[in-house]
Amino acid sequence: MTSSSTTATAAFNELIGLADGPRMPDIGDAVVLDDLAKTYRDGTEAVRGISLRVAAGESFGILGPNGAGKSTTIGMLGTLVKPTGGRAWVAGHDVAAEPIDVRRRIGFAMQDVGVDGFATTSEFMVLQGRLHGLRKADAVRRAQLLLRVVGLEEVAGKRVASLSGGTRRRVDLAASLMHLPPIVFLDEPTEGLDPRSRGAIWETLSALRRRLGITLVLTTHDMDEAEALCDRIGIVDRGALVVEGTPESLTSAGAPTLEAAYLHYTERQAA
């Protein structure tokens, strides 16, 4: 084991120790969608009535081609996009009626990385933590630990604007975990990352799940990512949920690989 991975492991262990109380209130399902729909003002039906449930501690992947409605769906769950039909609950709170309650319980790393270009990495993360109610000293310590966990200690004092796209993405993800939320939404979390960074993020997310029992909901069109991170997968196309199941159940239904299953279900929808 190298000294950097030892440091990351120690940081991770300390971080886990900072988690207070039960990670998830005993509410059964962490995320529930009931006929959730979104039609934009220009008439585009981005999401057309998706219903599904994600159990607490589960990792659920929303898989689909570009424009399938993945980002809109996760945007509604993260309270950034207002649904126009149906309902959704996150940690027992209605995303439309109780957005602030939902936000207290989620971390959200967006597809378009939203970072403050004028702030240093550390300042950016500390502010995220403080907006979630952490005291300054706690936020500073957590930012140090999280940066160590994702291997970015050296950029703590650098302006976020000066970081590469991939590094910004990792910083954004780390910032989303500042309050150690019980539910984390990730929109294309490793898109554009090199294999090493991608592996590090997968490892961090898997470890967080194992140790803290967090619920993950992520969108991706990367089959490897879906297989590596997800207990269950829902394939969406043209705003509708085409099929859902475990990676094994999707591949055993006549398709040898997840990619073959994905092509099978999205092509059938296209036809």
Next chain:
Amino acid sequence: MNALLLTQRALVQFPRNPMVLGFSVVPVLIMYLVFGGLFSGVSELPGFPTDNYFEFLAPTALLLATVPGMGNAGVSLAADLQSRYFQKLLTTPTGVGSVMLGRVLGDSLRLAVQAALVLLLAIALGAQVETGVPGAVLMIVMGTLLGIVTFGVVSANLAIRTRDAGAVQAIQPMAFLLIFLTSAYQTTDHIDSPVLRTIIDLNPAEYVLRPMRELMLSGYQWDHIGIGFLAIAGLGLLGLPLTARNYRSVYG
């Protein structure tokens, strides 16, 4: 609480973006010096309220700092919307109102300091603030509030619509129009054109500038100060719900 954290963020940003500090105060100070020198003869007109034109011009210069300067709040809002940082903030337990309030408070504090610099320059040029420090503070408060409810509102709405910092910056000259169409450089009694006098009478900024000038030159005219705050409140009651509605129509 979150609004105050975001105010702090705005205050940390300013020194890191010297363009904001430099371009919002240096041109105003230069304009003050140039116009004060060019039009100094105006103070010799019969009935002019002071023999020191810099004294007369100080409230105008203060508004020239606060009103266009509040456009920076819109520029920053557009930049945050463009970079998606605004949305990132909305993934925390922070409402849209707190994000906007944090930005406005940050810019207000910056503008208050810049307005104080204008008054210090006026004093250095021999002007006196008749009502002293409390009057100066009241002038700065009125000027900053006018900036929020006029150009702050316009630039925020443009930022919401365009998400383009350049577009918001481009409308900055509009703020000067709002101030120039007042008794900024001349008392209304000395303006010959009845059309111009009517425009000035219709301009809400005039009802804020007038008591500010009285605070500078003569004393507290509480009825005029009240009218000034009424004008600010009226513009606020019009502009702030409009901004909220605009935001909902674009992002709701």
